[in-house]
Every structure is written in structure tokens, then in C-alpha cells.
Amino acid sequence: MxxxxxxxxxxxxPKSIAVVGGRxxxxxxxxxxKMAYGGSLWAVNPNRAELAGIPCVRHINELPEVPDAVFxxxxxxxxxxxxxxxxxxxxxxxxxxxxxxxxxxxxxxERQDRLIQVAGSMPVLGPNCYGYINALTGAVxxxxxxxxxxxxxxxxxxxxxxxxGINFTLQQRNLPIAxxxxxxxxxxxxxxxxxxxxxxxxxxxxxGLHIEGLRDVPKFIRLVEHARERGVAIIVLKTGKSEIxxxxxxxxTAILAGESRLYMVLFRRLGVGQVDTAEEFLEALKLACVxxxxxxxxxxxxxCSGGEASLIADLAIHRNLQFPSFDxxxxxxxxxxxxxxxxxxxxxxxHTFIWGDFDRTNRMFSAMMAGDFDLFILVIDFPDPECCDxxxxxxxxxxxxxxxxxxxxxxxxxxxxxxxxTREIGKYLIENRIAPLQGMGQALAAIESLSQIGMxxxxxxxxxxxxxxxxxxxSGGMESLDEHEAKKLLxxxxxxxxxxxxxxNASGALQKAGQMRFPVAxxxxxxxxxxxxxxxxxxxxxxxxxxxxxxxxRMLERWKSVRIEEMVNDRVVELMxxxxxxxxxxxxxxxxxxxxxxxxxxxxxLLMLPVDEKQIHEALCALKIWPLLTGYRGRKQADVKKxxxxxxxxxxxxxxxxxxxxxxxxxxxxxxxxxxVAADALIRISETGWKSWIKQDR
Numbered sequence: 093m094x095x096x097x098x099x100x101x102x103x104x105x106p107k108s109i110a111v112v113g114g115r116x117x118x119x120x121x122x123x124x125x126k127m128a129y130g131g132s133l134w135a136v137n138p139n140r141a142e143l144a145g146i147p148c149v150r151h152i153n154e155l156p157e158v159p160d161a162v163f164x165x166x167x168x169x170x171x172x173x174x175x176x177x178x179x180x181x182x183x184x185x186x187x188x189x190x191x192x193x194x195x196x197x198x199x200x201x202e203r204q205d206r207l208i209q210v211a212g213s214m215p216v217l218g219p220n221c222y223g224y225i226n227a228l229t230g231a232v233x234x235x236x237x238x239x240x241x242x243x244x245x246x247x248x249x250x251x252x253x254x255x256x257g258i259n260f261t262l263q264q265r266n267l268p269i270a271x272x273x274x275x276x277x278x279x280x281x282x283x284x285x286x287x288x289x290x291x292x293x294x295x296x297x298x299x300g301l302h303i304e305g306l307r308d309v310p311k312f313i314r315l316v317e318h319a320r321e322r323g324v325a326i327i328v329l330k331t332g333k334s335e336i337x338x339x340x341x342x343x344x345t346a347i348l349a350g351e352s353r354l355y356m357v358l359f360r361r362l363g364v365g366q367v368d369t370a371e372e373f374l375e376a377l378k379l380a381c382v383x384x385x386x387x388x389x390x391x392x393x394x395x396c397s398g399g400e401a402s403l404i405a406d407l408a409i410h411r412n413l414q415f416p417s418f419d420x421x422x423x424x425x426x427x428x429x430x431x432x433x434x435x436x437x438x439x440x441x442x443h444t445f446i447w448g449d450f451d452r453t454n455r456m457f458s459a460m461m462a463g464d465f466d467l468f469i470l471v472i473d474f475p476d477p478e479c480c481d482x483x484x485x486x487x488x489x490x491x492x493x494x495x496x497x498x499x500x501x502x503x504x505x506x507x508x509x510x511x512x513x514t515r516e517i518g519k520y521l522i523e524n525r526i527a528p529l530q531g532m533g534q535a536l537a538a539i540e541s542l543s544q545i546g547m548x549x550x551x552x553x554x555x556x557x558x559x560x561x562x563x564x565x566x567s568g569g570m571e572s573l574d575e576h577e578a579k580k581l582l583x584x585x586x587x588x589x590x591x592x593x594x595x596x597n598a599s600g601a602l603q604k605a606g607q608m609r610f611p612v613a614x615x616x617x618x619x620x621x622x623x624x625x626x627x628x629x630x631x632x633x634x635x636x637x638x639x640x641x642x643x644x645x646r647m648l649e650r651w652k653s654v655r656i657e658e659m660v661n662d663r664v665v666e667l668m669x670x671x672x673x674x675x676x677x678x679x680x681x682x683x684x685x686x687x688x689x690x691x692x693x694x695x696x697x698l699l700m701l702p703v704d705e706k707q708i709h710e711a712l713c714a715l716k717i718w719p720l721l722t723g724y725r726g727r728k729q730a731d732v733k734k735x736x737x738x739x740x741x742x743x744x745x746x747x748x749x750x751x752x753x754x755x756x757x758x759x760x761x762x763x764x765x766x767x768x769v770a771a772d773a774l775i776r777i778s779e780t781g782w783k784s785w786i787k788q789d790r
Contacts, residue, residue, distance in 0.1 A: 100215045100281075100289055103185025104224065104271075106160030106231050108132040111143065112152065112174060113165030116189055116235035118143040120163045120223075127242060129230035134159060152177050160184040163223060163233045168192035168203055171219065176210035185215035187223035187233045194277050195220055204279050211280045221276025222254030225261070228270050228295055238272070239263065246270035247377045248290040250283050251302040259370065260302075265530055266518035267378045270296055282307040287315050291322060298325045298380035300373055304332040305351075309358070309676055310558045316362045317555060325380040325545050327365040329373040330355050354677045357698040361556055363548025365541030371510070375529050375538035382527040383502045385546035388466040389413050391539065393439035393506075394457070395471035396447060396488075400508055400532075401439040404471060407533050411540045415439055422463045429456040439471075448484045450491050457495035466546075467539060468496065468503045471532070473512035489517070493524045503527070506535040553707065556700035558678040569779045570754055572619040576655045578773040582758075585745055587738060588769045592657025598645035601656065602637055611635045611659045614643045615772075616651040624772075632659065660771055662764030664730040665720045668696070669742055670757040679746045679753070683708070683739065685717050686760035693717075701746055708739045721763065734767040752778040 108131050109124065111117035121133055121144035135143040138150040149155060152162075152174065158181050164171045168190040178186055193204040207219060217223055223233040227240045236254075239261040246268030251257045254274045261272055271293075273286045283303055290296045299319070306312050319326050330352065359366050365380070367373050389412055393404050405415060415438045418426065423436050429452065430436075431445040440460070446452040461468055470492045475482045489505060496503035503526045507513040510531035518528035529535035573581065579589040593604045594617065605612070616629035624630040629651070631643045640656065647654050668686035673679050681703060684696025697711040712718060712732070723729035738761070746753055755776040762771045 096213060097292070099184055099213070100285070101292060102160045103215045104161075104226060104231075104273075104289055105229055106131060106184060108134070108157060108159045109161050109163070109231060109233065110134040110136060110152075110155055110159040111163045111165065112136040113163075113189075114140065114143075116165035117163055119235040120165070120233055121146055123225075123232040123234060123236075123238070124230065127225075127227070127230035127232050127240075129232065131229075131231065132157070132159075152181070158182050161187070161231065161233055163187045163189070163235070165189050165235060168200075168219065172203060172207045172210060175207055175214070175216060179210060179212045179214040183214060186211075186217070188216055188218035188221060188276070189223070189235060190218075191220045193219045193279065204277065208279050214280075215285070216280035217273070218276035219279060222257060222274045224271065224273040226271055228293075234272075234274075240269055240272065243268045243270055245295040245297055247298045247300055247381050248273070248286075248293070248296045249300045249302070249377070250275065250286040250290070252276075252278075252283070252304050253302065256302060256370070260374065263374050264515060265374050265378060266515060266522055266528060267374050268381060268522075278307060284308050284311045284315060287312070287319075287326070291315065291318055291324060296324065298327065298377055298384075300327045300329070300377045302329045302331065302373070304330075306355075306676075309678075313358075313362060313555050313558065316364060320363060320549055323384060325365060325385050325542065327367060327373060327376045327380060327541055328359055329367055329370065330359075351674075351676075353698055354674060354680060357680070357700055358556065358677065360544065360548065361553065361700050363545050365545045367537050367541050369534070369537075371531060371534045372537035372541075375531070375534045376541045378522075379504065379527045379529065379538045379542050380545075382522060382525060383467075383504075383542070385549060386466045386502065386539070386543040387546050387550070389540070389543040389547065390416055390464065390466045391469060392416075392460060392463060392465045392467075393469040393471055394442055394460060394492075395439065396442055396444050397471075398441040400471045401437075401441040403508065404439050404469075404506075404532055404536070407536050411536055413536060413540055413543065416465075418463065425459045425462055426456070429459045448487060450487050453488055454491040454495050457492050458499055461495055461499035461501050466502070466543065468501050469535075470503070470505050471508060472505060473507045473509055474514060474517055475512075477514070486517070489521075493521070493526055496526060497524070504529050504535065504539070506530075506532055508532045510534065553704065554702055556678075557702055570776050571779050573775045573777070574617040574619045574621075574653075575615055575773060576617050576653075577619075578775040579655075579770065581775060582770050582773055585741060587741055587758075588767060589773070590657045590660055590769060590771060592655050594653055595644055595656055596648075596653045598641060598648055601641055601644040605640065605656050608656065609658050612640060613657055613659055614640070614647055615655045615657070616647055617653045617655055618651055660762045660764070660769050662766050662769075663762050664728050664765065665717060665763045666760035666771075667735075667763055667768075668757070668759040669739055669761050670755070670759070671701075671743065671746060671753065672755050672757075673753070679750060681739075681743050683711050683715065685715065690759060699743075701743055703740070703743050705736050705740055708736050708743075712736070728765055730763045731765060731767050735763050738768040749777075752780065754778070 111120050135146045135148045137148040140148050171188050171190045193200045225232050225234050227243045248271035250273045257274045290299050474485050506529045513530050521528040576594045595601045595604050611633050613632040634640050666686040668684045668690050670682045679701045681699040685693045695716040697714050721730045757774040758770045760771050762769050
């Protein structure tokens, strides 16, 4: 649905607020007063004289002016009626608190459909929604207590959960939250609309999205590109997992690809930061608020303890983060500032020889900052000042802050344990443009997400192209090709396949096989066959004509025709390469370990389309079996360049025939020293597309 941009921004930055209802509406007025909201406040309730000290009128039509924003704290049916009235008089927008809509079944869905209809072009948050808090203006259309306070700038958080939204505001991590928006059922407005609005606010420094799913992936892609242009980092906490296998029933792809994985691939492709927990979400937003995206993932960590140095190194093992060694020149500079007993390594344990000495500590930090790193980390946990003298700890921190300032680098102070950093220290660090990160594991997750954004922004890849053909593909007009047909089609796309022929009777098998080189394979041809080996529909390694003839005869007793083909001898690794279509994400590419163990090994990478050769090569490098492609322990090496070009040709089919391709799965793609050959293939295309291509040897 399209909204007037000015109307949506008017709703989120209101100069006047009206509430309709009783107890929940009164709470909204109380929270507005608590946040020192300076605009007009009005109340509508036919049974009350006042709400929170605000005189009530009996009906919406009795309001002194048309409000910019309205909070509806009334029943579901009353809310639907009121939304129609508010749209007619030109209200900026509405928060609909009531439940009883889509979430309760068919009757609720019908009610929600009516709500959408009467809303017209008016922005509506909800239903089943707590609303929003704007800490920049003090506008609170939110019927509960929260932990936010007025700020001049900060982050926007958009969440599908009202209660989790409250939890975010209760954080004690010095994260300045400028907007909290909950979206409820997203009947009229979704997360994408709120992202769009946040990008229009100059005082929003970063945006956090807690999502269960997106309604409009192409719109989201466009908005992320706009965020990139503005330099605004987006952090996503994705919850809820489901499989897309119901849409793709015949291939291994259904098992290996799921909705959550496609979201991860989409976010990585777009340069959107991803985290897994609420704590990581808040830490990543804090880092984004202080430093924005990081240029890369090269880190240096400094602590006065070997235990802390070891722990941070261990926690980074499974993250895309690096602690590079010092080059000789940098190591020499560092050595001048440290005791001879200190081992120069990264992460660095600088010991306590300089503990409490501001000047020496500052010189050591400055020497460290002569190195080429994307973030400089000081690991330090602060004692409670009520029971300890923490002056040495704060002195070390200040030495680090001064070094970061004088060397103009990005710095972060990380506590190994979450609570070992006071709010006062966190505030001091933020004021001095140093990120206070609480909890070592959470800090590393935040750093990884911001480096993911920065590195994604530096690589100017073409945005994913989302093409939707779901309705046509799901309408029953799909053709599943048997293996012989599929391989003929692959050949027309210049993808290598083993030489083979179709045979329909045993007596002609030897004649049709002709001068075919042994060993050969026999495969049953049936478009409904899912896994040939399990169905006994394949025989391989036949070396004699008698074996071939008897094998064909035996297989033709069950199937109408078979394919006889030469075996591929040039073999280094078996891969699976597939293209599938998802109703929400369009076409996507999967690369993975192939063969009969594909589902057990669980070694695959997903890519959004289109892809270039660099992205394909990076995906291959990320596979567990990558060492086998490059000659593991003296074994044969595959021709990776030809492999990449083959995968690029396969993905390029979608560029030309997207509307007709539902699924292509090549498993295995046998990769050898001289190239890659499609040894087995499954293709599902539209009937229209199949009729437009020449059917050969059917």
C-alpha cells in the first residue's frame, strides 16, 4: 500500500495526539506527560469526564482539530469503525491496540480485511500492536511503562513484538534509543514502511529490525540501498524458522535450503548486519551508533591478562574476524613501550608492568595504533566503585581514550563479563566516541555484524534481482523432465554432459550404444523419479556388452525407457549445483557437496541471483570440501576456473529464461582436472517454456 510520505512522517512526529478508549488510552497520556511531550493532547471517551487530567469529548467528531496521531484503545470491531472515521477526516495515522484480528482465525481475518479496506491510504500500526515511542519529540503512543528517555539522536528499533520492544527499552547498556516502533499484525503498514520512515529522519544513526519475516523483499532491497547511500547501518535480529521444502519436493535443495537461510544470504548480500540474540542486537546497535560500519574485520585486542587474551581469541574462532600478527616494523615500535617479558602477539597480553602509569600506558596504546587494524579493542572489567578503588582501571581507560583520539582510530572498550561496566563509564566512553561493549561474546558478535556491513558496502555487487513467477509455477503448468530431456536441455545451454542415448527396447540397446566407451551406466527415465539409487533405477560401472544388454532388459521391465551413457572418468570432487524458485525470494543458487551423501554432509552455500564469478568463487572457498578441489594432501587438483564458469553458465540460464525455470538441480556435477560434467540432472520448467524449446530424442 502506498502512503503519502508527509502523512506517515506527520503520524510518527505528531504535533497533536488523540486517544480513544479507557485504561490503556489513559496510560498513553501518562507516558506522554512523563516524556515531556509538548504537543496537544486530547481524549475521547463517552463515559469518562477526563483521562489523566485531560478532558474527554464523547466522539471523535467533537475533537477541536484533526489530530496528527490517534491511539485506539478500544475493541476490535469499534477499532474498525473508528479507523474508517479517522481516515475520512484526514488523521495522520493510527495505532490499533486491539487483538481479535488475523491471529484468531477466519473471523479475525475477515475483520482485518475490513480494517485494511477502511484504512484507505491512512497509515495504521497494528492491529494487535502496542504502538510507538519517539524519544526525539516525547510522543508516546504506547500503553505501558518503558525505559526510554528523551534523546537528541540515537537508533531506531522496529520490532514485531510489543513485549520484546519493552525489554529493549529496559536495557542498561547506554544505547540511545530514539524510536521504538512495534508493528503487530502489519495489516496496513509493515516493517518495510517503518524502515523507510526511519531513513527519512536525520537524527537516526542506525536502525535495528527484529523481524519474523518480510512482506516485500524487493522494497526492502531498495530501502537497504538507500540506507547504504545515507551511511546508516541496519542490524537484523531474525526469529522464526521454517522450511520451504513444501514448494520444492523433488530435490535435495528442499532439504538444504530453508527460509531462514535465504534471509541470511539476502542480508549478507545487501550488507545488513545479522545477530542471534537480543544482547548482541543491542551491542551491535551501540557500536553502529558510535562508529558506524567498520571498514573490515582486522582487529587488535589489548588486555593485561593472558586469560582475557586467550578467551577473546577462542570466542572469535567461528566468526569472520581476524587478529593479524604484527609486521616487523610495528612489532619493533611496540617493543619499545613494553617489558622484555611481554610476548608480542595479537591478542596482546601487555601484563601489568605499566599498570597505573598513565603515560607509559598511553604510549603503548599509541604505538599499537600505528598498525593497520579496523578496530582497536581494550579488554577491561571495572570493579564496583562502591566497594573498590577503581582509579587504576579508569586511568587505563582514559589512556586508551586519549590514544584513540590522538591517532584518530576507532576504539572499543570491552568487558569480558556483561555487568562489569557501569552506566557512568559507558556514558563517558560514548561521549568520547569510544564504543562501550559489554560481554566479550556479545561484543564480538556486534563487531562481526558491523564488519559484515562495512565489507558488504565496499563490494559493489549488483543487488539481488527478485523475479516472481510463483502463481504461474504453482498453477500446475509445470513440466518435470526426465534425465535424458534434462541433459539435452543442458547441452543447449553449453553445459557439459556425458555422451548418452535413449533406449526403449532391449534388442536395440547395443546398436544404439554404438561405439560408446565402456564403462557405461544405465539409468531409468521417468520424470517422477526423485532419487534413482534408492529406487534401483541406476546401474553403474558396466564393462561388458552382455552386462549392458541384460541390464537394459531388466530395467525396461519396470520403466518405459532408459538412458545409456558413458561414465565420467575425470573425477576430483562431486558437487551439487542447483537453482530453485521461492515465492518470496525468487530464484536462488545453491552450491554444495554432491553425490548420495549430500543431505548427510550438510555442506552448502546459498547465493541470491544474479551472481558474478567472484561471488561463486567465494562460495566454493566457503565449502568444507574446498581443500579437495585444490589438491588436498597431494591429490589431483580440479580446474576451478572452468568450474566457476560452468556455475556461472548455469546461473545465467535464469537471466534469459527466468519466467520458465522453476528448478534445475545437477547432482552430481563431477569436477575434474579438465572441467565439470553434469552426471545427473533434474529440471522443472513451465509447459510454455518446454514447448518453446526443441524436444530432442524424446
